[in-house]
Amino acid sequence: MRSASSRVLSSTLLWPLLVLLGLLVVNVAANPGFIEVRVQDGRLFGSLVDIVRNGAPVLLIALGMTLVIATRGIDLSVGAVAAIGGAVACVHMVSAPDESALGTAIVACGLALATCVALGLWNGFLVSVLGIQPIIATLVLLVAGRGLAMLVTDGQITTVNNESFRTIGVGFVLGLPVAALVAWAVFALTALLVRRTALGMLVEAVGINPEASRLAGVRAVTIRWTVYVFSGFCAGLAGLMIAANTSAADANNAGLWIELDAILAVVIGGTSLAGGRFSLAGTFVGALLITTLAATIPNIGIPSETNYLFKAVVVIVVCLLQSPKARAVLRRRRTASATPAPPEGPPAGDPAPAGESSAPTLAKAGTR
Amino acid sequence: MLKKTMSAAAALAVGSLALTACGGTSSGADDASGGGGDDTITMGFAQVGAESGWRTANTQSIQDSAEEAGIELVFSDAQQKQENQIKAIRSYIQQDVDVIAFSPVVETGWDAVLLEAKRAGIPVILTDRAVDSEDDSLYETFLGSDFVLEGERAGEWLVENAEESDVDGDGDVNVVQLEGTTGAAPAIDRAEGFADTIASDDSIEVTASQTGDFTRDGGKRVMESFLNSEDGIDVVYAHNDDMGLGAIEAIEAAGMTPGEDIKIITVDAVKDGMQALVDGKINYIVECNPLLGPQLMELAEQVVAGEEVEPRVVTEETTFTQDEAAEVIDERQY
Numbered sequence: 001m002r003s004a005s006s007r008v009l010s011s012t013l014l015w016p017l018l019v020l021l022g023l024l025v026v027n028v029a030a031n032p033g034f035i036e037v038r039v040q041d042g043r044l045f046g047s048l049v050d051i052v053r054n055g056a057p058v059l060l061i062a063l064g065m066t067l068v069i070a071t072r073g074i075d076l077s078v079g080a081v082a083a084i085g086g087a088v089a090c091v092h093m094v095s096a097p098d099e100s101a102l103g104t105a106i107v108a109c110g111l112a113l114a115t116c117v118a119l120g121l122w123n124g125f126l127v128s129v130l131g132i133q134p135i136i137a138t139l140v141l142l143v144a145g146r147g148l149a150m151l152v153t154d155g156q157i158t159t160v161n162n163e164s165f166r167t168i169g170v171g172f173v174l175g176l177p178v179a180a181l182v183a184w185a186v187f188a189l190t191a192l193l194v195r196r197t198a199l200g201m202l203v204e205a206v207g208i209n210p211e212a213s214r215l216a217g218v219r220a221v222t223i224r225w226t227v228y229v230f231s232g233f234c235a236g237l238a239g240l241m242i243a244a245n246t247s248a249a250d251a252n253n254a255g256l257w258i259e260l261d262a263i264l265a266v267v268i269g270g271t272s273l274a275g276g277r278f279s280l281a282g283t284f285v286g287a288l289l290i291t292t293l294a295a296t297i298p299n300i301g302i303p304s305e306t307n308y309l310f311k312a313v314v315v316i317v318v319c320l321l322q323s324p325k326a327r328a329v330l331r332r333r334r335t336a337s338a339t340p341a342p343p344e345g346p347p348a349g350d351p352a353p354a355g356e357s358s359a360p361t362l363a364k365a366g367t368r
Numbered sequence: 369m370l371k372k373t374m375s376a377a378a379a380l381a382v383g384s385l386a387l388t389a390c391g392g393t394s395s396g397a398d399d400a401s402g403g404g405g406d407d408t409i410t411m412g413f414a415q416v417g418a419e420s421g422w423r424t425a426n427t428q429s430i431q432d433s434a435e436e437a438g439i440e441l442v443f444s445d446a447q448q449k450q451e452n453q454i455k456a457i458r459s460y461i462q463q464d465v466d467v468i469a470f471s472p473v474v475e476t477g478w479d480a481v482l483l484e485a486k487r488a489g490i491p492v493i494l495t496d497r498a499v500d501s502e503d504d505s506l507y508e509t510f511l512g513s514d515f516v517l518e519g520e521r522a523g524e525w526l527v528e529n530a531e532e533s534d535v536d537g538d539g540d541v542n543v544v545q546l547e548g549t550t551g552a553a554p555a556i557d558r559a560e561g562f563a564d565t566i567a568s569d570d571s572i573e574v575t576a577s578q579t580g581d582f583t584r585d586g587g588k589r590v591m592e593s594f595l596n597s598e599d600g601i602d603v604v605y606a607h608n609d610d611m612g613l614g615a616i617e618a619i620e621a622a623g624m625t626p627g628e629d630i631k632i633i634t635v636d637a638v639k640d641g642m643q644a645l646v647d648g649k650i651n652y653i654v655e656c657n658p659l660l661g662p663q664l665m666e667l668a669e670q671v672v673a674g675e676e677v678e679p680r681v682v683t684e685e686t687t688f689t690q691d692e693a694a695e696v697i698d699e700r701q702y
Contacts (some may be wrong), residue, residue, distance in 0.1 A: 045622065050589075295589075298589075303577075
């Protein structure tokens with residue numbers, strides 16, 4: 001019934017991808033060297049490499065956030081949890097007898113991840129067992145978490161001297177940044193797990209109607225609990241990367257506002273905050289878009305005073321482009337004016353109804 | 369029913385947790401109402417946060433010297449948010465402390481709350497950062513560094529060493545600037561003092577400038593971007609050590625030697641920064657002295673006793689070259 005082009009056009013991924021492409025074009029126009037990637041000391045070097053490397057923490061956190069949001073939840077604590085993870089790791093290394101040993105780094109990372117998983121357990125417990133609204137339950141750690149991190153670091157920026165630990169943030173393997181490789185690996189494993197098994201479907205079912213899914217035999221409590229634990233784990237890993245990036249744990253600023261970036265990445269990727277439907281590929285593109293946007297600001301020389309505004313404008317454009325209603329209006333106007341060559345080249349007046357992107361999901365969910 | 373009560377109780381717990389963490393007006397002593405009655409001076413201090421090593425040294429100095437001077441300190445940490453500071457100051461007014469001191473997070477927007485303090489008859493001392501207000505009767509004095517002077521000192525060193533700083537030898541000294549938090553007094557003033565001073569030398573030019581939010585991570589990211597987008601960077605001027613340290617990481621990752629291939633000037637002189645200066649990775653640091661606790665307590669005693677104080681008290685500060693840093697690094701307290 002629908003042509004291939006209309007399917008491409010109605011894909012929620014199309015617009016974020018186009019905006020991403022647009023951002024890259026703007027960057028290259030402002031500075032042709034932006035796209036250059038050269039080999040330096042046996043590894044890749046350039047703005048694009050910086051983007052994938054600096055984007056790794058956001059990508060990881062957005063990954064955890066996607067699953068949480070799919071269960072109709074939200075995890076606001078990820079930034080604070082990341083700060084705690086970094087703090088625990090750095091403080092352990094500094095107080096260890098051999099600060100720069102590989103073993104110390106491994107133990108430190110293990111401790112940090114265990115702490116973050118425990119914090120995820122706490123969040124999950126509040127949400128799934130006690131039934132507290134996710135936004136409130138995770139607000140506890142959003143607010144208290146940085147205090148905990150400061151308690152761990154004693155309010156100081158803890159600088160560590162451990163080359164193995166640094167690798168997580170700034171290392172390169174086969175010329176590629178380790179941070180990005182780790183994030184991608186976790187991403188791929190998760191994608192395999194949720195899409196090749198029934199897990200993804202169960203997560204969606206819980207998101208659509210927790211009570212109905214429970215009655216249908218889905219262990220809703222366990223699933224909701226698990227996604228918060230996973231989100232805590234992702235946040236911890238991201239926190240290690242952030243700390244390793246500057247070899248220092250900064251309880252105040254590590255991962256500050258990263259929860260907002262992650263939520264934005266998830267939403268830009270087409271996952272609905274109402275729960276039930278999620279797109280991991282969308283989150284990937286969304287995270288890439290957010291990081292590219294952050295890199296664009298210094299690259300094209302937007303003054304500090306207006307960089308938030310610039311960020312907001314791009315985000316609102318993406319959201320408008322994705323909104324079924326706004327797209328319907330656009331399409332109608334295009335048909336009405338009957339321009340000789342529509343810029344995107346889709347058949348004008350294509351009868352794809354507005355709001356259809358959400359309709360099939362419900363139908364799909366109904367059949368499950 | 370039980371479930372409802374339980375979630376209500378949990379929500380309450382959440383609420384109170386959030387309150388204690390946000391307000392953060394933790395009083396050291398049992399007697400939080402303080403003030404007035406006895407001879408002990410109660411000081412309410414609203415700190416910016418603990419965003420850098422400099423700030424923690426500053427906090428430490430204030431807490432230690434308050435104890436030494438026998439002043440009861442009610443301390444709060446605003447976590448870099450103006451609204452938290454305003455809340456803290458309002459609670460100090462309610463507690464009727466003898467004197468309020470604070471380091472404003474940003475320059476503007478203080479008139480209303482300072483007027484409340486004035487009406488309540490509580491003198492206010494600004495420390496470290498100034499406010500931008502027409503009405504200077506709102507506070508007794510401003511104790512702190514002269515950020516414009518710091519910027520000028522950084523600029524003076526660059527003008528004097530312009531020739532060596534022209535690393536690529538093209539006759540132009542291209543400077544990239546890592547700014548502090550947008551709108552913060554040190555960021556504005558350090559940029560201004562620097563710009564005014566380097567204007568005397570036509571070969572020196574700031575080619576790019578972006579905020580790194582006073583953090584290492586911010587400094588690193590902005591520098592990474594500048595290294596790709598700017599040609600022939602000779603000098604980095606960072607508004608604090610932490611951003612300079614981040615820039616060092618970015619420069620090293622790009623396969624260059626910080627301090628040689630790109631000269632680095634920073635402000636603050638915290639421990640990690642001084643170490644980098646001794647190691648030759650930073651070329652020049654303008655000191656911004658955080659140890660203003662003793663001076664603050666002295667001023668507080670004078671103000672509470674009703675004595676006239678100077679409206680502007682500048683902290684004593686110096687500058688460090690690499691050689692000078694090597695001599696003093698062992699005796700630095702922070």
